[in-house]
Amino acid sequence: MIIDYGATPPIPELSLSDGAHLKNYRRVYASAEKAADRGSMDLEQWFxxxxxxxxxxxxxxxxxVETTFGGRVTNEAVAKVVADHPGRFLGFAGVDPNKGMTALRELEDAVTGLGLKGLNIQCFENRLAIDDRRMYPVYAKCIELDIPVNIHVGMNFSLKTSPEFGRPMLLDKVLCDFPDLRVIASPPGWPWVEELLAVAWRHPNLSIGLVAMRPKLLGVENSGYGPLMQYGRTILKDRMLFGTAWPMLPMKRAIEEIRALPIDETIANRWLGENAKALLRL
Structure with a gap:
């Protein structure tokens, strides 16, 4: 089973209503998005x-990200897409920790009412550090609801916010304070990859999403991603999750690049779906 842990199909309701703060991403990922046919693929072609x-x-x-950048992909929209295409999608909620109790109520409704299976937090878009005190009630609610939380970790390319919001070491304090919290750090921490690996080694509830980066870079010398392959095929082999972040990467090419890495087929299968299946309790 192959699970794409993170993509945005060409459905208007799944795109931010105002994504101007992400304009620099289009420059950084221009060639990859061209290869993925961004902008020219309809939903039928995408399927x-x-x-x-x-x-x-x-x-x-x-x-x-309404309080910071005025945009939102609603929980209701995600739940509708899941319901409209049975067996195709699994949905994560999104809330803004800056909204306080409103965020907690929305998260509970998204899980217990709409049937979403996790929480997505892009800390750089909320302009909050991973260990900010405003995040803590949200983490506690995730434990109460028994859902994993996806946290953006590593560099972001928005020029309207700081990369420091994504430092992997900030996760360490959170996981010390919430040892039962299940976290997926994605993207995988570049340029602080070794920092993320160290935190993951310390905390068994931390998984790593190989998302929004070309898998072939794991085998390219001096790319900064190399340690992910070494630890991902050994002590962290059960905690690596593959994702295309389409339209940032072409789907077939990304999977082929995983298969071409110098890793055992059993490890590749873990990365491509078995680990996500276990984490998401499918």
Whole structure:
């Protein structure tokens, strides 16, 4: 089973209503998005590409950045897409911790009412550090609801916010304070990859999403991603999750690059779906 842990299919309701703060991403990912046919692929064509790549399930994620950047992908929109396409998608909620109790109520409703299976927090978009005190009630609610939380970790390319919000070491304090919290750090920490690996080694509830980066870079000398392959095929082999972040990466090419890495087929299968299946309790 192949699970794409993070993509945005061409459905208008899944795109931020105002994504101007992400303009620099289009420059950084221009060549990859061209290869992924961003902007020219409709939903039917997208499903065909999913099937051609052999992807069985795609995780889609809501986002709430209204207080900082005025945009939102609603929990209701994500839940509707999941319901409209049975067996194709699994949805994560999105809330804005800056909203206090409103965020907690929305998260509970998203899980218990709408049936979403996790929480997505892009800390750089909320302009909050991973260990900010405003995040703590949200983490506690995730434990109460028994859901994992996806946290953006590593560099961001928005020029309207700081990369420091994504430092992996900030996760260490959170996981010390919330040892039962299940976290997926994605993207995988660049340029602080070794820092993220150290935190993951310390905390068994931390997984790493190989998302929004070309898998072939794991085998490229001096790319900064190399340690992920070494630890991902050994002590962290059960905690690596593959994701295309489509339209940032072409789906079939990304999977082929995983298969081409110098790792055992059993390890590749873990990364491509078995680990996500276990984490998401499918």
């Amino acid at each position: 065909s590409a999913v099937d051609e790549a052999g992807i069985d399930l795609t995780v889609i994620k809501a986002r709430d």
